[in-house]
Structures are given as structure tokens and as C-alpha cells.
Amino acid sequence: MIQLNYKDPRPIYEQVMDSLRRLVVSGVMKPDEKLPSVRELATSLTINPNTIQRAYRELETEGYIYTVSGRGSFVSPKDYVKDIYKESLLETFGKTVSELFALGENPETLTKQMQTLYGKETISHDSDQ
Amino acid sequence: MIQLNYKDPRPIYEQVMDSLRRLVVSGVMKPDEKLPSVRELATSLTINPNTIQRAYRELETEGYIYTVSGRGSFVSPKDYVKDIYKESLLETFGKTVSELFALGENPETLTKQMQTLYGKETISHDSDQ
């Protein structure tokens, strides 16, 4: 469910956050579904519980999960989670596009590039891969 | 010319790299133009020469600048510099757009967003701001 990459320069707790964020946003994990307990996930990834605790704490701060004392951590309501994630992606999108324009790129080229990627996205529904 | 932000969690040498990369790519610094010496830039930013040295070393590895022993560091040829920077931006662009599509965003919305940003970019030429 979660893959750690020790060649990745990013800290482990960030990699865990990324994985969980994606699982939550993509809908693989449903709203109000219980996440594995801190100790459980730490054991299965062979890392320290404190590291998982930190990932959970920061994911809660970002709004992707919520915690009930003594019961566990759970996935936040779907709409909210998608919204905050999309917002962060759109911010990156804006910054990147602005820089590309500043370097002389024009909207037409980027639109074409986008349509190619959109093709791949939709075609994949009919593919058996 | 270069602004350091100590609230920024990124290391100083990366902030210096970012600033110089932008100056080089945007054309503010011309090809074969001499960069300030390691000691000179360190003094003007009130940081350690070793930190600047690291920024220069890594910028050379990335191809943005080149060094002549005993003479100094210089801006790489323009086309090459723009190419490698654009390539990295386009990679970010592709990843971001793919994720947005996966979340149900469609090309039309993003294209509109892009055109808004392109407007701002071109209008600024006529503005007196």
C-alpha cells in the first residue's frame, strides 16, 4: 500500500504523507475509513512509530485526515480533501505556466502538450494494461 | 540582485542557486558574463564563502555556468541554458497536469486558466508598473 524509497532524498515522514495523501485523494481510501494505527503502520514499514506519528500529525494539520482520541485516525470527507489537493496543484500549475510564458513559451504549445496528456488519461480506460 | 529569505526552510545555497538560475535564464545576465567572485558575493550577502562555492559548484554541474581556473565563473551560452531550464519546467508541467486530469479536471478549464496568465504576461509590457 505504501512504498518507501531510501534513495529518495526526502524524509520518510514526507514520503508517507505523499502516499497517504494520494490514497485519500484518489478515493482508494474512502471518507471516514480508518487508517492503520500508528504502531501497526510503523511495524509494517519497519520504521519508528514516531515517524508515522509525525506524518499523521501533519496530514491532520493539512486537513486530509482527522483523529478521534483513543479510537484512531480517519479519512476526512471527500469533497474537502479533493478541494485542498486540487488547490495546491493549481497553484503549482500557475507558477509553472507563468515561468514558461516568461521564457517565451506560448499557450498553443502548452495546450497541445496538455491534450496529449489528456488523451493518455482517457485512453487508459479502454486499455487492458 | 539576490535576496535571501531566512524564513524559507530551503538551505541558503539552494536559494542562491535559484536566484542565479533565474538571472541567467531570463537573460538579465548575458552569456559569458562574469559572475561575482565567490568571496565578493559571500561578503555582499553576509554569508560564508563556502556556501557560495557550493552554489557555484552545483550550478556548474547543472550546466548553467562554467568556470575558468584562476579567472572566475561565467554564464553558459544562452540557448543551452534556456533549454535545460525549460525542460525541467515542462517536466513539472506534465506531472501537474496529469494529476489534475486524474482528479477530474478537464483541458478546457486549464486552458482558460492559462490564457488568463498569458494575458497578465503580455499586458505587463504596456503597463508602467
Added chain:
DNA sequence: TAACTGTATTAACACATATAATACACTTAA
């Protein structure tokens, strides 16, 4: 009550960042 939750604390270690103080080889101009 026992076993599970999240949370907090303290200590120890590794690593990256940054500073500091030198030293060396090369280039350039006086």
C-alpha cells in the same frame, strides 16, 4: 480489566547545513 488507540517526552545518533580559518594553484596586471 486488558488491549487497543493517539500523544508526549527524553535521550542518543546520523546527517546536512553553515561558519571559520587556512592553504594551494592558477591568472592577471603592475
Added chain:
DNA sequence: TTAAGTGTATTATATGTGTTAATACAGTTA
């Protein structure tokens, strides 16, 4: 040739972050 300016390398030190480790505590649930 010499002096001053280049980049580069080395060693030591301090600091902060990431991670592990060992506990401890309060709330929940069966």
C-alpha cells in the same frame, strides 16, 4: 617577478533536522 585576485580543498566546530529507542499517559472498546 610580485601582488592581488580567481576557484578549490581541507579540517574543525556548531546547529538543526530526521530517525530511532524506550517509556509513559489518557482515552476507547470489548
